Amino acid sequence: MQTHQWFSSRFERWLQRHVPARSHIVLNRKNLFILPTWFGVTYLVTCFTLFLLGTNYQNNLILFLSFLLSSVFVSCLLLSHKNMSGLALEAAEPEPQFAEQVMAFPVKIQHSAEQGQFYFSLQKQPHVLDPVIKGQQVVVYAKACHRGYFKPGRLTVYSLFPLGLFRVWSHVDLGWQGLVYPKPIETNLVLDSDAGDQQGDLGRSRAKAGFDEFAGLKTYQVGESLKSVAWKQLAQGRGWHSKAFEQAQGAPVWLTLNEQTGRDLETKLSQLTSQVLQLDEQNALYGLRLSGQNITPAQGPSHKLACLTALATYGLTAPTKAGVN
Amino acid sequence: METFLKRHHLLLILLCYFTTTFSLFAQIHWLIFVLALLCIGWRLGIYFGRLAAPSVMVNRLAAILGAALLMGVVFSQGLFSAMMHLIVLGYTLKFLELSARRDINVFICTGLVLVAVFYVFETSILMALWGMVLAVLHLALAMSLYSAHLSQHRQAKYLGRLVLVSLPLALLLFLLLPRLPPMWKLPLQNQAKTGLSDTVNPGDIAELSRSSELAFRASFAAEVPAPNERYWRVMTLDQYQGNQWSQSQSIKNAIDVAQRGGHFNIEMQGVMQAYELILEPSYQTWVPSLAVSQGRANRANLMANYTLRNEIPIGQRTMLRLQQFADTKMHYIDLTMARQNTLLPNTGNEQTRAWAAQLAAQSGSTQQKINQVLQRFTGERFSYTLKPPPLGPQQIDDFLFGTQAGFCVHYAGSFVYIMRLLGIPARMVTGYQGGEWDPEGGFLTVRQYDAHAWAEVYLDGRWQRFDPTAFVAPERVEQGLELALPNEFLADDPLSLLKLRSNPMLNQLYLAMAQFDYLWAVWVLNYDNQKQFELIKRWFGEVDFFGQIWLFIGLFVATIVFMLLWHLKPWQRVRLSVEDKLLLRLQKRFKANVGERQQGETVTDYCLRLREEADFSPQLAAQQRANLLKFAQCYNALKYAPLREQQRQETLDQLRQLLRGI
Numbered sequence: 001m002q003t004h005q006w007f008s009s010r011f012e013r014w015l016q017r018h019v020p021a022r023s024h025i026v027l028n029r030k031n032l033f034i035l036p037t038w039f040g041v042t043y044l045v046t047c048f049t050l051f052l053l054g055t056n057y058q059n060n061l062i063l064f065l066s067f068l069l070s071s072v073f074v075s076c077l078l079l080s081h082k083n084m085s086g087l088a089l090e091a092a093e094p095e096p097q098f099a100e101q102v103m104a105f106p107v108k109i110q111h112s113a114e115q116g117q118f119y120f121s122l123q124k125q126p127h128v129l130d131p132v133i134k135g136q137q138v139v140v141y142a143k144a145c146h147r148g149y150f151k152p153g154r155l156t157v158y159s160l161f162p163l164g165l166f167r168v169w170s171h172v173d174l175g176w177q178g179l180v181y182p183k184p185i186e187t188n189l190v191l192d193s194d195a196g197d198q199q200g201d202l203g204r205s206r207a208k209a210g211f212d213e214f215a216g217l218k219t220y221q222v223g224e225s226l227k228s229v230a231w232k233q234l235a236q237g238r239g240w241h242s243k244a245f246e247q248a249q250g251a252p253v254w255l256t257l258n259e260q261t262g263r264d265l266e267t268k269l270s271q272l273t274s275q276v277l278q279l280d281e282q283n284a285l286y287g288l289r290l291s292g293q294n295i296t297p298a299q300g301p302s303h304k305l306a307c308l309t310a311l312a313t314y315g316l317t318a319p320t321k322a323g324v325n
Numbered sequence: 326m327e328t329f330l331k332r333h334h335l336l337l338i339l340l341c342y343f344t345t346t347f348s349l350f351a352q353i354h355w356l357i358f359v360l361a362l363l364c365i366g367w368r369l370g371i372y373f374g375r376l377a378a379p380s381v382m383v384n385r386l387a388a389i390l391g392a393a394l395l396m397g398v399v400f401s402q403g404l405f406s407a408m409m410h411l412i413v414l415g416y417t418l419k420f421l422e423l424s425a426r427r428d429i430n431v432f433i434c435t436g437l438v439l440v441a442v443f444y445v446f447e448t449s450i451l452m453a454l455w456g457m458v459l460a461v462l463h464l465a466l467a468m469s470l471y472s473a474h475l476s477q478h479r480q481a482k483y484l485g486r487l488v489l490v491s492l493p494l495a496l497l498l499f500l501l502l503p504r505l506p507p508m509w510k511l512p513l514q515n516q517a518k519t520g521l522s523d524t525v526n527p528g529d530i531a532e533l534s535r536s537s538e539l540a541f542r543a544s545f546a547a548e549v550p551a552p553n554e555r556y557w558r559v560m561t562l563d564q565y566q567g568n569q570w571s572q573s574q575s576i577k578n579a580i581d582v583a584q585r586g587g588h589f590n591i592e593m594q595g596v597m598q599a600y601e602l603i604l605e606p607s608y609q610t611w612v613p614s615l616a617v618s619q620g621r622a623n624r625a626n627l628m629a630n631y632t633l634r635n636e637i638p639i640g641q642r643t644m645l646r647l648q649q650f651a652d653t654k655m656h657y658i659d660l661t662m663a664r665q666n667t668l669l670p671n672t673g674n675e676q677t678r679a680w681a682a683q684l685a686a687q688s689g690s691t692q693q694k695i696n697q698v699l700q701r702f703t704g705e706r707f708s709y710t711l712k713p714p715p716l717g718p719q720q721i722d723d724f725l726f727g728t729q730a731g732f733c734v735h736y737a738g739s740f741v742y743i744m745r746l747l748g749i750p751a752r753m754v755t756g757y758q759g760g761e762w763d764p765e766g767g768f769l770t771v772r773q774y775d776a777h778a779w780a781e782v783y784l785d786g787r788w789q790r791f792d793p794t795a796f797v798a799p800e801r802v803e804q805g806l807e808l809a810l811p812n813e814f815l816a817d818d819p820l821s822l823l824k825l826r827s828n829p830m831l832n833q834l835y836l837a838m839a840q841f842d843y844l845w846a847v848w849v850l851n852y853d854n855q856k857q858f859e860l861i862k863r864w865f866g867e868v869d870f871f872g873q874i875w876l877f878i879g880l881f882v883a884t885i886v887f888m889l890l891w892h893l894k895p896w897q898r899v900r901l902s903v904e905d906k907l908l909l910r911l912q913k914r915f916k917a918n919v920g921e922r923q924q925g926e927t928v929t930d931y932c933l934r935l936r937e938e939a940d941f942s943p944q945l946a947a948q949q950r951a952n953l954l955k956f957a958q959c960y961n962a963l964k965y966a967p968l969r970e971q972q973r974q975e976t977l978d979q980l981r982q983l984l985r986g987i
Binding site for chain 1: 426427430431433434437438440441444445448453456457460464467468470471472473474483484487488490491492493494495498499502504505506507508509510511640641643849850851852885888889892893924
């Protein structure tokens with residue numbers, strides 16, 4: 001086991017040197033590996049058996065069959081390599097996802113010859129979903145376990161084309177780095193629109209927090225949440241409108257780390273995440289206060305993303321995307 | 326679990342299975358086919374969702390039971406048959422466990438081995454091609470499994486190209502890879518023996534004469550023997566038991582010794598004439614030869630009766646190189662032989678005995694007495710026929726004084742009998758006489774109907790040939806059976822191609838086919854190290870051993886290069902223009918310093934970035950920065966501006982200079 005680890009770490013380092021991380025990689029002789037599969041080995045043993053049979057029975061037809069099958073083996077070696085080399089992989093940024101959810105990593109593949117069938121898997125990740133291959137678009141999936149920056153590791157792309165005698169593969173590092181939000185954990189904490197101690201008793205009116213009052217219809221603008229669309233009016237053929245809400249009390253809700261009941265930091269962050277989602281659902285005005293980082297109260301999708309990103313990266317230094325062009 | 330197994334996979338598997346097993350139909354016990362139907366039925370049941378896949382236990386049980394049952398049935402047929410049946414059994418039982426790709430892989434490899442087994446039995450051109458079809462079918466199965474995304478039409482096309490491209494290397498290996506001698510002894514296939522057998526009844530050879538099957542072909546280095554000298558000796562029969570001629574124990578012992586490599590040493594005399602035989606499989610060890618011949622660097626060993634025996638049964642079309650020394654006399658006789666060759670049953674055939682006694686009492690030399698016996702066959706009303714009337718228990722009497730109609734064995738047998746009554750050592754020789762010479766093809770074709778029996782008498786210190794048939798029917802010896810017995814020749818086989826040869830066109834066709842078949846046997850089936858050597862000499866002149874090795878390596882490399890070129894097609898690669906090459910050089914120079922040009926970054930942007938980020942030596946920095954900008958301009962001009970040839974050259978030169986100056 002020890003030696004196995006030693007070898008795999010050595011191999012990892014070797015890979016980093018020879019197949020460095022890139023978001024765009026063209027497979028060629030330098031980053032492709034090729035080895036016979038078990039079928040290839042069995043096939044070769046069969047060829048050798050035929051050679052022995054042919055020699056021992058002094059039967060030239062059997063010998064020729066053995067030679068022909070061996071030549072096919074050599075041809076397959078060349079063809080399977082040719083099939084893979086020239087394959088261009090281009091990674092796209094993965095969409096952020098919550099922890100313990102399946103994250104999608106998209107790749108665009110391009111090939112001049114377009115003959116072989118390619119298989120994709122993430123080398124270091126347990127298998128959660130089969131990769132989806134649709135034309136030039138490939139999506140591989142991995143489960144993100146913790147919040148923060150998630151690197152799924154190297155993508156293994158391989159092919160068994162044409163006869164399954166050889167496996168040609170490459171472990172490419174596409175420099176993927178997905179943002180993982182904390183897993184939302186529901187709390188029964190009553191949300192407070194209290195801005196904090198500084199503001200004293202100005203904003204102690206708990207009951208109103210988070211509740212909006214319908215204010216009227218306004219013209220829908222592209223980009224507004226679909227939840228706010230006035231579907232009834234749309235169905236009546238009166239065009240696109242959105243329902244405008246106004247908070248009864250203009251005071252924003254502040255979400256802080258200290259108010260959370262969770263035992264540790266991660267749980268607290270998870271609870272905050274849940275609250276952010278909840279408040280966004282309610283179209284509430286909310287702000288986030290983490291130690292060293294304040295997000296002023298606002299609302300809307302981009303505000304939600306900013307808050308979630310802050311929660312995801314809290315206490316982490318953003319890794320530099322080394323080597324990624 | 327079986328998502329990979331599609332309908333066309335299953336169809337292809339069935340196709341592979343049935344073509345392969347039916348090709349071996351004659352060799353396979355019918356139980357296998359019963360088992361196959363059961364397994365396929367089960368598989369189809371699984372496929373249509375009616376039955377569950379058998380468990381591992383059921384599989385193992387089926388394998389063990391099947392093997393036990395088969396071994397019980399076929400073990401008497403010999404080891405080869407047993408092994409073959411085991412392979413076929415595995416091939417059949419695979420139907421029960423096609424649960425993963427691995428199972429189909431095993432199925433494919435087993436199938437390929439069975440194609441080789443098929444070649445053990447069938448070696449004709451058509452069958453050789455058929456075997457190739459079988460092998461390619463198995464590869465097609467692999468293709469359909471691992472290239473499933475291609476349409477079947479494209480799979481077939483791709484596989485065809487794959488095999489065609491692999492052919493040159495296979496041919497090269499076949500032609501030039503030195504053949505190894507057999508490494509160990511493998512069990513031989515158990516087939517019914519054909520051709521001459523070890524014992525001869527009077528009717529046996531007549532039976533053989535009804536068959537137009539090929540016995541062997543011969544080609545001669547120098548001149549072809551005259552028709553009446555084409556006596557192919559196969560074996561001597563020195564024991565008569567009143568109804569049939571057979572080999573005595575001493576000959577059987579000698580055969581045993583010869584088959585184990587023992588060689589009877591004699592001094593050959595006179596001129597050597599080399600000839601080659603292509604023997605059709607007889608599943609026996611005898612080798613026909615002209616008196617007196619010896620094998621040359623092969624496993625045909627000479628025995629004391631001057632016949633040859635091969636060390637292994639002739640199980641496939643085999644070429645043997647022999648040397649004939651026509652002037653060598655067959656002197657050898659020892660006491661046992663002398664006694665054995667004068668031995669007769671004590672009683673019986675009284676009329677013949679009386680006649681022989683009368684002959685013995687006459688004055689005159691032995692030669693005269695022999696002539697008198699032979700003259701009797703010409704003088705009286707003896708007739709030569711393939712369908713002699715049946716003889717009673719007193720065979721010789723019945724023939725000589727009763728029916729007086731017989732085939733060669735009747736005449737040779739009676740003659741030897743009389744000789745022995747006279748006290749002269751005599752034996753029957755069976756073999757083939759004659760053969761059809763094809764002057765164009767340069768080979769002699771001997772068929773089963775050329776089978777013949779004659780006599781050898783020990784006279785004047787050597788064995789001499791006497792053929793009584795030549796006295797009854799001289800045309801048999803001079804021209805062959807067809808002309809000797811035009812009405813009886815192949816009477817059971819009216820549609821035989823041989824009988825249609827009076828039509829000149831059909832005859833031409835027949836001869837062409839025979840020649841092609843002969844070439845196939847000589848240059849493919851029996852292509853060996855010596856033929857290899859001849860071929861190399863013809864193509865490349867005199868080459869010594871090391872030269873041959875170098876030649877092989879050279880041609881091997883050439884073939885691999887050919888395959889590489891064919892597959893990779895480097896000429897189809899995009900050629901870079903000069904300006905692009907220069908740009909690449911620039912990028913390479915600054916790779917470590919600034920990093921590579923990014924995607925979507927124009928050359929101008931890149932050069933601007935270099936200007937900002939790259940470290941230049943302080944004194945040259947200004948100049949270099951200026952050059953960088955010019956470089957981008959020149960590059961863009963070359964790429965996008967409409968330039969005349971002259972301008973283009975100038976700009977290129979400028980670009981080169983600029984690169985040097987950066």
